[in-house]
Amino acid sequence: MTEAMTHSEAKRPEPWLRGTLTEIPAVTRAVLHALELAREDAERWCGNLTGLELNTQPMGLPAVAFHIRHISGSVDRLLTYAEGVQLSEEQLAELKRETESAGALPRTLLREFHEAMERAAARIRSFAGADLEEARYVGRKRLPTTVGGLLVHVADHTQRHTGQMVTTVKLVMTSREKS
Numbered sequence: 001m002t003e004a005m006t007h008s009e010a011k012r013p014e015p016w017l018r019g020t021l022t023e024i025p026a027v028t029r030a031v032l033h034a035l036e037l038a039r040e041d042a043e044r045w046c047g048n049l050t051g052l053e054l055n056t057q058p059m060g061l062p063a064v065a066f067h068i069r070h071i072s073g074s075v076d077r078l079l080t081y082a083e084g085v086q087l088s089e090e091q092l093a094e095l096k097r098e099t100e101s102a103g104a105l106p107r108t109l110l111r112e113f114h115e116a117m118e119r120a121a122a123r124i125r126s127f128a129g130a131d132l133e134e135a136r137y138v139g140r141k142r143l144p145t146t147v148g149g150l151l152v153h154v155a156d157h158t159q160r161h162t163g164q165m166v167t168t169v170k171l172v173m174t175s176r177e178k179s
Contacts, residue, residue, distance in 0.1 A: 015040070027151060028128045032121055034155035038071060038162040039117045042110060045169045054106050058171040065104035067165035071158050072116035073098050078157065079123045081138050082150035120154075127151060 015033040024032065046054065046064055054065045062070075073094050080087055132148030145153075 024125065024128050027132060027148060028124060031124050031151050031155045034158050035075070035117045035121055035124070038158045039114055041162050041166060042068060042113055045166050046106065046110060049106050049169065049172065051103075051105050053172045053176065054104050054109065056172060056175075058168060058175060061168055061171070062099075062164070063104075064165055064168050064172065065109060066099060067161045067168065068109055068113050069098040069104075071161045071165075072113055074157055074161070075120045075154055076116065078150050078154045079120060081136055081145075082127065082147050082154075083123070084136060124151070124154070 015036040016030065021029045021032055046068070049064065055063050057063050073091075077087055077091055077095070080091065127147065130147055132146060132151070134147045136145050136147055136150055137143065138145055138150075
């Protein structure tokens with residue numbers, strides 16, 4: 001448990017177990033809960049990191065800052081495909097910037113992450129009642145998938161990188177404790 005996580009937060013159930021968003025269909029609700037959990041975990045685990053800790057690459061792993069930026073960017077890109085649109089030049093340029101870890105400031109990055117997750121949640125809500133089997137295509141190669149496949153992947157991919165972010169924070173915190 002980090003300094004940022006209080007005892008009551010440690011006992012609080014995950015978003016999907018709180019009985020929230022019951023008016024939203026199950027798949028869409030699960031995606032919203034995945035983003036909510038990612039936002040809470042980012043705040044809980046990264047809230048007390050210094051700028052140096054946020055940007056360090058322990059054992060050559062991607063920095064915590066990368067995971068935070070990548071979650072925001074990948075969710076935006078996946079939702080763009082789910083909406084039936086190809087990526088813009090701006091989104092492609094942002095993809096290249098995700099790997100730039102130097103200079104990320106903790107409060108700024110977490111605020112931007114929170115805002116990105118709020119924008120994403122609004123977009124995801126628009127899929128409530130949508131035909132999840134409707135065809136969609138990803139990338140320049142137009143790889144086939146569906147609206148539902150993309151929404152599920154938003155949740156999968158977000159939680160994969162959230163787990164990597166938390167693991168990286170634990171490595172960074174171990175280094176802090178040794179110093």
